[in-house]
Amino acid sequence: MTPAIRPLIAGNWKMHGTSASLGELKAIAEGFAGAAGQGADGLVCVPATLLSRAVEAVRGTPLAIGAQDCHAAESGAHTGDIAAGMIADCGATHVIVGHSERRTDHGESDAEVAAKAAAAWRAGLVAMICLGETRAEREAGETLAVLSRQLAGSVPEGATAANTVIAYEPVWAIGTGLTPTVEDVEEAHAHLRTELETRFGAEGGRMRLLYGGSVKPANAHELLSVANVDGALVGGASLKAVDFLGIASAVRSS
Numbered sequence: 001m002t003p004a005i006r007p008l009i010a011g012n013w014k015m016h017g018t019s020a021s022l023g024e025l026k027a028i029a030e031g032f033a034g035a036a037g038q039g040a041d042g043l044v045c046v047p048a049t050l051l052s053r054a055v056e057a058v059r060g061t062p063l064a065i066g067a068q069d070c071h072a073a074e075s076g077a078h079t080g081d082i083a084a085g086m087i088a089d090c091g092a093t094h095v096i097v098g099h100s101e102r103r104t105d106h107g108e109s110d111a112e113v114a115a116k117a118a119a120a121w122r123a124g125l126v127a128m129i130c131l132g133e134t135r136a137e138r139e140a141g142e143t144l145a146v147l148s149r150q151l152a153g154s155v156p157e158g159a160t161a162a163n164t165v166i167a168y169e170p171v172w173a174i175g176t177g178l179t180p181t182v183e184d185v186e187e188a189h190a191h192l193r194t195e196l197e198t199r200f201g202a203e204g205g206r207m208r209l210l211y212g213g214s215v216k217p218a219n220a221h222e223l224l225s226v227a228n229v230d231g232a233l234v235g236g237a238s239l240k241a242v243d244f245l246g247i248a249s250a251v252r253s254s
């Protein structure tokens, strides 16, 4: 981890969750109100359909609620999309932008991701900007170059430690049970930290850099102990309170 940066354990429920899942969310919130919250901040990014009810369900606890995407425009004829201001209006505080599943499923470019991040800031939200290499890019030895390109293109000028979180997610590690070696995670995060400091100075040194991709209770301690890993972005293991809180609890021993 980075000394002096309070870790963030963030969940991404992806296209999972209905009103029946709010009990699980409350259990997560209660965990962060107790022991799990002693070492880390907690966030769960729920489907847009659950945003308002999720905010209500965790009210009075330290768990933050976020969305998983936003449109770059403030309003307009964009059927099916949601604006950052609508997310803020629900009481959420964060939004993921540029997740690899959005980049792949919806062909989102770095420039579109940057526009979404800027829209999030205008609405007062924290933008969690995701980046990471594919399996083919890693095998071609292009990982660091890809990260540089994505960081340069996806993170707008004006990024600060308060309005931005960066999540490094190797695409091939998402939902596969595969994770990079500790050395590879360390190399990627050190590279991202250097790039952030070069661009944003001291703010870049304070920005949270999360690792995501098959994080679970069993590997959380090892991954969260890596230098410049300031938390985790968790998909599958964020759906059950026992798993997500297990990951959060690993912060204290890391």
Ligand SMILES: O=C[C@H](O)COP(=O)(O)O
Pocket: 012, 099, 169, 173, 174, 175, 176, 177, 212, 213, 214, 215, 233, 234, 235, 236, 237
């Ligand atoms: O946003 C979360 C990531 O895509 C990681 O998902 P995963 O923990 O299921 O591998």
